[in-house]
Amino acid sequence: xxxxxxxxxxxxxxxxxxxxxxxxxxxxxxxxxxxxxxxxxxxxxxxxxxxxxxxxxxxxxxxxxxxxxxxxxxxxxxxxxxxxxxxxxxxxxxxxxxxxxxxxxxxxxxxxxxxxxxxxxxxxxxxxxxxxxxxxxxxxxxxxxxxxxxxxxxxxxxxxxxxxxxxxxxxxxxxxxxxxxxxxxxxxxxxxxxxxxxxxxxxxxxxxxxxxxxxxxxxxxxxxxxxxxxxxxxxxxxxxxxxxxxxxxxxxxxxxxxxxxxxxxxxxxxxxxxxxxxxxxxxxxxxxxxxxxxxxxxxxxxxxxxxxxxxxxxxxxxxxxxxxxxxxxxxxxxxxxxxxxxxxxxxxxxxxxxxxxxxxxxxxxxxxxxxxxxxxxxxxxxxxxxxxxxxxxxxxxxxxxxxxxxxxxxxxxxxxxxxxxxxxxxxxxxxxxxxxxxxxxxxxxxxxxxxxxxxxxxxxxxxxxxxxxxxxxxxxxxxxxxxxxxxxxxxxxxxxxxxxxxxxxxxxxxxxxxxxxxxxxxxxxxxxxxxxxxxxxxxxxxxxxxxxxxxxxxxxxxxxxxxxxxxxxxxxxxxxxxxxxxxxxxxxxxxxxxxxxxxxxxxxxxx
Ligand code: G6P
Numbered sequence: 001x002x003x004x005x006x007x008x009x010x011x012x013x014x015x016x017x018x019x020x021x022x023x024x025x026x027x028x029x030x031x032x033x034x035x036x037x038x039x040x041x042x043x044x045x046x047x048x049x050x051x052x053x054x055x056x057x058x059x060x061x062x063x064x065x066x067x068x069x070x071x072x073x074x075x076x077x078x079x080x081x082x083x084x085x086x087x088x089x090x091x092x093x094x095x096x097x098x099x100x101x102x103x104x105x106x107x108x109x110x111x112x113x114x115x116x117x118x119x120x121x122x123x124x125x126x127x128x129x130x131x132x133x134x135x136x137x138x139x140x141x142x143x144x145x146x147x148x149x150x151x152x153x154x155x156x157x158x159x160x161x162x163x164x165x166x167x168x169x170x171x172x173x174x175x176x177x178x179x180x181x182x183x184x185x186x187x188x189x190x191x192x193x194x195x196x197x198x199x200x201x202x203x204x205x206x207x208x209x210x211x212x213x214x215x216x217x218x219x220x221x222x223x224x225x226x227x228x229x230x231x232x233x234x235x236x237x238x239x240x241x242x243x244x245x246x247x248x249x250x251x252x253x254x255x256x257x258x259x260x261x262x263x264x265x266x267x268x269x270x271x272x273x274x275x276x277x278x279x280x281x282x283x284x285x286x287x288x289x290x291x292x293x294x295x296x297x298x299x300x301x302x303x304x305x306x307x308x309x310x311x312x313x314x315x316x317x318x319x320x321x322x323x324x325x326x327x328x329x330x331x332x333x334x335x336x337x338x339x340x341x342x343x344x345x346x347x348x349x350x351x352x353x354x355x356x357x358x359x360x361x362x363x364x365x366x367x368x369x370x371x372x373x374x375x376x377x378x379x380x381x382x383x384x385x386x387x388x389x390x391x392x393x394x395x396x397x398x399x400x401x402x403x404x405x406x407x408x409x410x411x412x413x414x415x416x417x418x419x420x421x422x423x424x425x426x427x428x429x430x431x432x433x434x435x436x437x438x439x440x441x442x443x444x445x446x447x448x449x450x451x452x453x454x455x456x457x458x459x460x461x462x463x464x465x466x467x468x469x470x471x472x473x474x475x476x477x478x479x480x481x482x483x484x485x486x487x488x489x490x491x492x493x494x495x496x497x498x499x500x501x502x503x504x505x506x507x508x509x510x511x512x513x514x515x516x517x518x519x520x521x522x523x524x525x526x527x528x529x530x531x532x533x534x535x536x537x538x539x540x541x542x543x544x545x546x547x548x549x550x551x552x553x554x555x556x557x558x559x560x561x562x563x564x565x566x567x568x569x570x571x572x573x574x575x576x577x578x579x580x581x582x583x584x585x586x587x588x589x590x591x592x593x594x595x596x597x598x599x600x601x602x603x604x605x606x607x
Contacts (some may be wrong), residue, residue: 003070006159009186013062022195031070032078038063039166045083069096073376076121088132097124099155099176173206187214194243252397260440275429277416299346306407308476318418327354348403350378457585469498470518481579488587509540
């Protein structure tokens with residue numbers, strides 16, 4: 001999510017310069033604040049970009065080693081005090097961190113009881129204080145760091161530094177990538193290889209549970225039980241741009257490939273053992289939510305389609321009437337709302353002008369306003385009464401992919417939350433929770449099969465029109481499949497409820513007008529099969545998104561893209577992935593600028 005870069009070497013006082021250049025190559029990730037620390041000169045932090053940080057750094061700021069960070073807020077607003085690096089109470093131990101420490105509240109309580117004072121709202125600060133505490137007992141930086149990491153639960157990629165041993169850096173990884181650069185008389189730590197590449201091509205990718213201790217001359221890797229482990233270096237010949245994309249050709253593909261990780265990050269720490277959902281951001285409005293009689297969801301673009309899936313989930317399992325409306329419509333008519341209405345905005349950026357105005361209108365009318373937002377501290381996140389953060393990490397590609405996967409996951413959690421306040425049985429909730437936990441591995445299976453999707457996309461790349469059809473939970477996914485293709489391939493594509501197909505669109509079907517039918521094994525499977533037959537009877541080519549092992553459908557459809565089975569409510573999270581890949585490969589085949597489609601903007605902050 002955020003960017004980490006750390007350096008230790010023996011080249012005079014150059015560390016700040018090396019670190020700042022490295023941060024610039026990480027800026028593509030998006031950021032809201034930046035910071036740097038060297039044992040010789042201390043820490044400088046600021047909201048904003050690396051350019052802001054540079055302005056703040058005083059003359060004479062130097063050091064042979066140091067740690068630096070670009071933050072993309074998850075806990076606490078993007079302010080100077082919340083920017084990394086964070087220190088312990090003595091100012092001796094400094095840390096930069098990516099990820100989320102789940103048990104930070106309980107750890108903080110304990111540490112506060114033994115006299116620690118915290119200055120930021122972040123979960124990260126806890127790490128420095130934990131190391132401080134263990135250092136008192138262990139009298140050894142490495143041992144203290146390992147002991148501290150054994151106390152925390154959650155995800156991290158970190159770089160740690162201690163003034164007492166200024167040329168030593170400690171890196172660790174658990175769920176958040178960390179790569180070590182092996183130079184000649186110098187070592188690097190980074191969240192991806194891009195800032196390391198100008199210095200060395202020889203890197204070691206840490207594995208989960210690895211702790212690396214680096215000095216300019218040497219590196220040693222330990223496991224969390226303090227035993228040593230050997231990791232072979234990899235030589236990488238990526239360009240800096242390829243490194244930013246983790247070696248993928250485009251951000252869109254990289255972000256689709258992040259699907260499993262995104263679901264895990266959205267779910268992390270939020271599923272209760274009893275099947276309910278623990279949504280920290282909603283706790284203080286839980287009572288009001290227990291009393292609401294109606295939900296209105298408002299959003300734009302892909303997020304709106306996410307909302308439509310939410311309507312199916314919430315009505316079926318939480319038993320609350322739900323309406324979903326485009327924010328650009330909602331804000332200009334006279335929606336009827338009152339205190340018993342919850343108005344939910346879904347927005348990746350948290351800055352979409354229409355969605356924001358819809359929330360403001362809702363507030364004026366007395367509704368309880370909630371956000372499902374990815375960008376922490378964004379305007380929608382700040383202006384809503386409460387909300388759920390996605391934790392999907394920055395999305396760079398204009399066409400939204402992983403954000404939707406995360407929005408759908410968050411909506412499933414929200415359904416469990418509201419459902420358990422109402423009539424959803426613990427058994428059913430537990431079943432949904434178990435299926436949610438199984439999703440990352442299932443998405444991975446779809447991704448592993450992506451080459452087959454590329455072949456199908458290539459086969460149809462000459463088509464000028466496309467129809468996408470689905471029913472029930474997969475109806476909004478058909479709409480999204482069409483939108484993705486339009487956005488990146490500039491192809492005319494229409495999404496339709498399959499049952500509505502006979503009321504118009506079927507008139508267009510002939511041998512040159514292919515359709516994508518989402519026909520996984522669910523309660524409307526037979527109906528979808530009939531719709532496919534109707535298309536075939538008009539000679540329309542059909543690509544089916546089908547459940548693994550379904551041989552029947554292969555007899556009718558021209559091409560099948562298979563996905564693993566899951567419960568109907570969660571099918572959209574799985575079924576949207578092959579449609580994202582299809583649009584991606586289609587656009588790639590056409591040679592378009594996939595990440596920056598013409599005429600589109602990532603964040604639409606104007607009406
Ligand atoms: C733009 C983007 C879409 C996105 C929509 C809503 O149109 O190109 O990908 O779905 O805005 O954005 P939001 O940030 O509110 O989710």
